[in-house]
Amino acid sequence: MESRNARAMVLARAEALCRRQGLPLTVQRRAVLEALVARRDHPTADRLYEDVARRLPGVSRATVYRALEAMVQAGVVRKVWYAGAAARFELPERRHHHLICVVCDKVVDLYEPALDRLPGPRSRAAGFRLLDYSVQFMGICPQCARRGRNPVSQSSRRVSDEGK
Ligand SMILES: [Zn+2]
Numbered sequence: 001m002e003s004r005n006a007r008a009m010v011l012a013r014a015e016a017l018c019r020r021q022g023l024p025l026t027v028q029r030r031a032v033l034e035a036l037v038a039r040r041d042h043p044t045a046d047r048l049y050e051d052v053a054r055r056l057p058g059v060s061r062a063t064v065y066r067a068l069e070a071m072v073q074a075g076v077v078r079k080v081w082y083a084g085a086a087a088r089f090e091l092p093e094r095r096h097h098h099l100i101c102v103v104c105d106k107v108v109d110l111y112e113p114a115l116d117r118l119p120g121p122r123s124r125a126a127g128f129r130l131l132d133y134s135v136q137f138m139g140i141c142p143q144c145a146r147r148g149r150n151p152v153s154q155s156s157r158r159v160s161d162e163g164k
């Protein structure tokens with residue numbers, strides 16, 4: 001767990017970046033940043049909305065989504081993509097990669113310096129101008145593994161019903 005100080009610094013950096021990018025730090029944007037700093041689990045936009053709504057009662061979902069999208073466009077917030085699930089968001093801090101649980105959609109940060117030095121593709125990359133990359137490892141998290149959950153079994157079926 002991070003200290004309060006570390007969080008305050010992350011927040012201050014994000015706010016400074018916001019201003020540098022010419023985005024006024026509105027109450028809504030600030031609330032989104034605070035919500036992102038408070039939780040480190042790469043929340044979805046819906047999740048963030050719930051957090052922001054607790055801080056700013058009456059705020060609309062559309063307002064929160066707009067604030068989030070504007071900050072993604074400005075590079076203040078990073079969208080973590082992966083196929084087949086809702087986009088997840090985080091503050092772009094130290095370079096890292098992700099471990100993704102295919103059962104419960106958990107996203108965990110992975111700091112692995114060797115992955116930061118991958119050579120670019122040798123082929124032409126189909127005309128793409130490459131800007132950045134990150135590596136996502138798909139797998140089953142310890143909690144899901146312990147519960148015997150896996151992506152091919154039906155989630156409604158309980159493991160404890162088997163055997164015995
Ligand atoms: Zn899991």
Ligand SMILES: [Zn+2]
Pocket residue numbers: 042080090096097098108109
């Ligand atoms: Zn991350």
